[in-house]
Amino acid sequence: MIEIRNVSKKFGNVLSLDDLTLTLHNDDCVALMGPNGAGKTTLIRLILGYYHPNNGTVLINGLDPIKERIHVLQNISFVPQLPPPIKLNLDELMSYACKSTHVEKEAIIHFAKEMELDIEPNLNKSFFKLSGGMKQKMLIAISLARQSDIIIYDEPTANLDPKARDNFYRLLKNEKRSKISLFVTHRLDEMKELVNRQIYMDLGKVLTDEKV
Numbered sequence: 001m002i003e004i005r006n007v008s009k010k011f012g013n014v015l016s017l018d019d020l021t022l023t024l025h026n027d028d029c030v031a032l033m034g035p036n037g038a039g040k041t042t043l044i045r046l047i048l049g050y051y052h053p054n055n056g057t058v059l060i061n062g063l064d065p066i067k068e069r070i071h072v073l074q075n076i077s078f079v080p081q082l083p084p085p086i087k088l089n090l091d092e093l094m095s096y097a098c099k100s101t102h103v104e105k106e107a108i109i110h111f112a113k114e115m116e117l118d119i120e121p122n123l124n125k126s127f128f129k130l131s132g133g134m135k136q137k138m139l140i141a142i143s144l145a146r147q148s149d150i151i152i153y154d155e156p157t158a159n160l161d162p163k164a165r166d167n168f169y170r171l172l173k174n175e176k177r178s179k180i181s182l183f184v185t186h187r188l189d190e191m192k193e194l195v196n197r198q199i200y201m202d203l204g205k206v207l208t209d210e211k212v
């Protein structure tokens with residue numbers, strides 16, 4: 001469970017989150033929407049323990065994501081909007097993911113194949129030299145292989161072509177495990193079939209929160 005209670009986050013004079021309260025339960029599959037600057041990324045970063053809130057409490061399965069960061073992050077798969085500039089090659093990246101998150105290399109390769117990313121010929125290629133879409137596919141493959149209790153995707157299909165998007169949605173639909181899925185998206189039409197909750201934010205607040 002993710003519990004956000006009366007959380008405010010300020011950057012200088014900008015109130016990015018304004019006394020926001022939100023609870024996400026297992027089996028919640030959420031489209032998190034709102035205009036640019038609404039506070040969506042700030043909310044995700046608070047869940048991941050990147051920021052201290054100015055007020056309020058964030059708890060992930062009862063744990064403080066700042067004080068218990070390592071423990072909390074072990075249960076969260078996060079794919080950011082912009083892939084980080086990782087210098088490791090794909091083989092090293094997979095080995096790193098396996099060591100740090102106890103995922104199996106075969107599982108990553110399986111999901112990469114499902115995303116139509118051919119890893120084998122690119123094993124020695126640096127991650128940052130891949131195309132934007134290939135990077136996204138690789139991060140999605142690792143995140144799905146991890147089988148985490150919580151998955152968070154920040155505009156995951158931004159760099160994907162239509163075929164890759166279809167593959168991504170098909171894989172998510174096939175996921176049967178109970179977990180929390182949180183998708184920041186500007187494309188509700190694509191996500192509609194997948195999600196069971198639609199949350200709309202603006203000015204650091206939740207404006208609407210509908211079960212569908």
Ligand SMILES: Nc1ncnc2c1ncn2[C@@H]1O[C@H](COP(=O)(O)OP(=O)(O)OP(=O)(O)O)[C@@H](O)[C@H]1O
Pocket residue numbers: 011014015016034035036037038039040041042043
């Ligand atoms: N690290 C930061 N330093 C200063 N201001 C920030 C920082 N992060 C976010 N903000 C400000 O907080 C507000 C909310 O930003 P945030 O990135 O959370 O919005 P968003 O809903 O994710 O937007 P987008 O759809 O454009 O990604 C904006 O006014 C932004 O400028």
